[in-house]
Amino acid sequence: MKRLNQFSVMLLLMTAVVFWSCNDKDDMDQIKETDDSFYATKLGGEMKVADPSNQGQMIEQGYLNLRTIVTGTVLKIASEDKYAELRPYFNVLLAEVGAEDMSGFNALVKDFTDxxxxxxxxxNFTYSGMSMVDAHNPAANDRMNGMIDNEDFDLFVEAVVEVATDAGFGEQEILGPVGQLLEGTRDAIVQREDGTMIDLYTRLGGTVMVEDGDGNMEEAGYLPLKAVVTETVLLVASDPEFAELKPYFPVLLAEVGAGDMSGFNTLVENFSDLLAQSIGSTNYVYEGMNMVDAHNPDVNSRMTGKITSADYDLFIQAVVKAATNKGVPESVIGEFGALLTSEGLKGAIVQG
Structure with missing residues (x-):
């Protein structure tokens, strides 16, 4: 009986030790599994809630909060004048959304949220998109229009902060780490030297494909150039203010009078290509005669007379009037003026 009691006591002790060890292991596992990440402690973590954008589906609270901020940031850039300078970077996306194609928008929101x-x-989420360098380099990412500079990066961060604050995440303990996170991407994203402007072609619409008035697809940056060039030629042909320029175009005007628009179309295309290439287009290249030969009657039989400096200035006035008629902003007209009056171009054209 005594031995049995001793055995019972030993068994009880062993059971207690095993039980204590298991509890201790469970406690250790629980400690190890504690998630103290920013995602868990400040954003809501993995707690599942109803997804307001996908009826009947659940989503992690942390991911939903981040997605709300990302979506709000893109919409703010697209709609508020304060952030208008950032829109050229999103030309492709904005054109798609305008055509009710949300695939690019959804992909951007998902990638940035991931x-x-x-x-x-x-x-439970991993970013699998392009590197930050490639994603913001137009040469590597055809959805990116223009390289970002520090000023525009700061403006983008400001948009994120404003949206986060409006969404209820304005506390410094949240905005601080988010700001540090975004700041950590600056070196990869900023690829344009400060003090330089994004190219004019991109600001006019860039490489986004849109339909012109004839049902053809053209790049959005090319259409306003073509419209201004066409209007300029028509003004020279019909506006008494520019009558002194007509003698340079007798061949062209005779063709148009006979219903032959081939020369007119070629001139418009060549001049538009020249402007497009000069302001940053990579897909339109001027392949006509060099400017000296093109404006020398001894070389170009379609040219009658050598252009004087006064007539060249009058031609620029025609371009300015055409651009104004087409609603081109004054600041953009000024940039065109600087291009047309540049010493290299004017020096090649003025030969009389």
């Missing part, structure tokens, strides 16, 4: 989620400690 990046933020992974960077803040989410375990």
């Amino acid at each position: 990046l933020l989620a992974e960077s803040t400690g989410a375990k």
Whole structure:
């Protein structure tokens, strides 16, 4: 009986030790599994809630909060004048949305949200898009229009902060780390030297394909150039203010009078290509005669007379009037004027 009691006591002790060890292991596992990431502690973590954008589906609270900020940022850039300088970078996206194609918008929101989620400690989301360098380099990413400078990067961060604050995440303990996270991407994203402007072609619409008035597809940056060039030629042909320029175009005017528009179309295309290439287009290249030969009657039989400096200035006035008629902003007209009056171009054209 005594031995049995001793055995019972030993068994009880062993059971207690095993039980204590298991509890201790469970406690250790619980400690190890504690998620103290920014994603979990400040953004809502993995707690599942109803997804307001997808009826009947659940979404992690942390991911939903980040997605709300990302979506709001893109919409703010697209709609508020304060952030208008950022829109040229989103020409492709904005054109798609305007055509009710949301695929690019949804992909951008997902990629940016995945990046933020992974960077803040989410375990169930991984960014799998392009590197930050390639994603913001137009040469590597055809959805990107123009390289970003520090000023525009700061403006983008400002948009993110404003949206986050409006969404209820304006506390410094949240905005501070988010700001640090975005700041950590600056070196990869900023690829344009400060003090330089994004190219004019991109600001006019860039490489986004849109339909012209004849049902043809053209790049959005090319259409306003073509419209201004066409209007300029028509003004020279019909506006008494520019009558002194007509003698330079007798061949062209005779063709148009006979219903032959081939020379007119070629002139418009060549001049538009020249302007497009000069202001940043990579897909339109001027392949006509060099400017000296094109304006020398001894070389170009379609040219009658050598242009004087006064007549060249009058031609520029015609371009300015055409651009004004087509609603081109005054600041953009000024940039065109600087191009047309540049020493190289004017020096090649003025030969009389």
